[in-house]
Amino acid sequence: MIVPEQVEVLVFGVEPSTLSPVIDGLKGHCRLTAADSLGDALERLKGESPPGFCLVGNHEGGTGLILEATGLLDRFPEAVVLLNDREEILWANTLASQVLNFSSHNGKRARLFDVWEDAEIVGQNFCPVNTVLVTGCQAKTRVRVNDKTFYDVTVSPVTSRVTDGQQLLLATLRDNSEEILQQQKLNAIYKAGLDLGDLQPEEVLELSTHDRIELLKSKLRYYTQELLEFETVEVRIIDQASNTLRPLLALGMDPTAEQRTLKVSAEGNGVTGFVAATGRSYLCENTTTDPLYLVGATGARSSLTVPLIRHDQVLGTFNVESFRPGAFSQTDLQFLELFCREVAVALNTLDLLMAEKATTVEESTKRVLCEVADPVDDILNDTSWIYEKYGEQDPQVRERLKRVLQHTQDIRELIRQAGSSIYTESGAAILKKPSHPNLAGKRVLVMDKERDIRHSAHEILERFDVVVETARDGEQALRMARTFHYDAVICDIKPPDMGGSELYRRLRETHEHTPVILMTGFGYDGEHTLVRARQLGLKSVLYKPFILNQLLKALEDAVCPAM
Structure with a gap:
């Protein structure tokens, strides 16, 4: 006779005092197995021959067994x-x-x-x-x-x-990988931003504007590829003068696209022109169907373009492209916008350094010109005196004196040209330098016995590219007027060696068509110089010390009377 195998019952968490009658009743019909712990019970339930039934007396242990036995934790x-x-x-x-x-x-x-x-x-x-x-x-x-x-x-x-x-x-x-990687990327972008605009003192001193731009481009290239992991990149900067977007950096772009002229316009200039014009980011999911997209990287199927904004002003655009449709997500957009903020700060820092260098060059040039003004004017005055007195006696002496006069005048011009060259190389295009095109290149003679007035004329007018030469008295002024050509002459009404009206008359006799402007302090004109000069054709009077707008207007009216 075959005895049937008894069913195994796992007993867990049962207090003998509470369920002993039940256990005693089962002993004759089942094979009872006791589990000492929840872990032991789980091991038996998950074993190769698990018990057919489980008798649970402990509530907490029973909950764990139920969760496991029904597979609920597997769905967690x-x-x-x-x-x-x-x-x-x-x-x-x-x-x-x-x-x-x-x-x-x-x-x-x-x-x-x-x-x-x-x-x-x-x-x-x-x-x-x-x-x-x-x-x-x-x-x-x-x-x-x-x-x-x-x-x-x-x-x-x-x-x-x-x-x-x-x-x-x-x-x-x-x-938690996604959250941590995003935080790491944010930290990396922050550090990258610090590095983009970080220049050591020796770098500021030693690097030219071009070198600084190249350094920024190399950093952008590194962080774009290593940190953001983008395949193709194009960075363009707005040229405010022409309202165009000139390339700063291009990686993996088609040469034709890289050299393409793009204007800051929402129409007809691709996604880049649209972003530059509107200041809004643009996510192109599929380049084959997007009406704004212009081919950048050959074979690109999606693109992401973000504006470079600083102080609510669009400085340029940052464009990345991928060969996969829909390659960029909103997260990519957010990261690129954060990175572009740092790029904009770095570009702004470069602009400030350019402006500082250009301003320093301009101030240095101005100071040098002011320092050499008196010696150069003295040489011109003395040489012109020698020229008039002895130049007719010996043709060779006359020729040599002409060369001395020319070289002396060239000193100022060479200083001005050197300063202008360095000014341009240092990024002067970003500055709005004051200009009066009607006065640029004009030659003006200023006569006054006071050194401060003569210096003031040099300092003010040379900012507008006016060539200024000065004289201390009337005779010097007349001699300079006879020796050189001037577009206008400014004289004090009280020269130390003659009357003001006499000086005015003799200047007009020397060069009838040269405009002469008289200037006076705030005092009584006992000789009535202005009245007499007006009778001789005087049109303009200036007051000293010079008032900038008044001085510029008087000169413009004198050299361009039709305007």
Whole structure:
């Protein structure tokens, strides 16, 4: 006679005093197996020959068994691991088994971080299990598996204790890679922004404007490829004078597209022109169907273009392209916008350095011209005196004196040209230099006995590219007027060696068509010079010290009477 095998019943968490009648009644019909702990019960349930029934008396333990037995924990969106106080894995749901590459169903026990071989604790808590055992409170830490995979590990105590006194722990492993990588990228973009505009003092002194731009381009190239990981890039800067977008940097772009002339316009100038005109970012999901897109990189199927904005002003555009349709997400857009803010700051810093250098050059040139003004004027005055007195006696002397006069005048012009050249090279195009095109290149003679007035004439008028020469008295002024050509003459009404009206008359006799402007201080004109000069054709009177607008207007009226 074959005796049928008895059904195995797993008994867990049953107090003898409460369910002893039930257990006694089952003994004759079933094979009872007792589990001493939740971990032991789980191992038996997951074994090769699990019991047919489970008798649960302990509420907390029963809940855990029900969750496991019905597979609810396998559907949990995070990896869940049950540990003992030795950090050994008693059970793991399916996601945890995949993360750890470990199965808790084979009956083997292993420590969590022994199984997780590639894991490196990078959080502040290096022993979360020990922290829970000591404090009885939840503990958290962070684990790095590789450069792009991170998990947040949370270890919590299980309220019930097993019979042998061991504590059970529940660990959840949450994949936090995306959030951490985004934060890392934000930090990297911030550091990149600091580096883009970072120039050491020696670099400011030693590098030319061109060298600084090349340094910025090399940094942009590095961070675009290494940090943002973009395939093709084009950066353009707005030329305010022509309202065009000139290329600053291009990587992987078609040469024809790189050399294409683009204007700041929302129509007819592609996505780049649209972004520059509107100041809004533009995400092109499919280049083959987008009406704004102009071919940049050959074969590109999607693009992302962001404006470079500083102080609400669009400085340029940053365009990236991919050979895959829909390659860029809103996250890519946000990261690129953040990066472009830093690029705009770096460009603004370059502009400020250019402006500072250009201003320094201009001020230095002005100072040099002012310092040489008196010596050069003295040489011209003395040489013109010698020229008039002895030039007719010897043709060779006359020729040599002409050369001295010409070379002396060239001194100022060479200083001005050198300053203008350096000014242009240093980025003067970004500055709005004051100009009076009607006065540029005009030659003006200023006669006044006061050195400050003569210096003031040099300082003010040479800013507008006017060639200024001065005389101390009337005779010097007349001699200079006879020797050189001037577009206008400005004289004080009280020369130290003759009357003001006499000087005016003799100047008009020397060059009938040369405009003569008289100037006076705020005092009484006892000789009535102005009245007499007006009778001789005087049209303009200036007051000293010079008033800028009045001086410029009087000169413009004199040299361009028809305007």
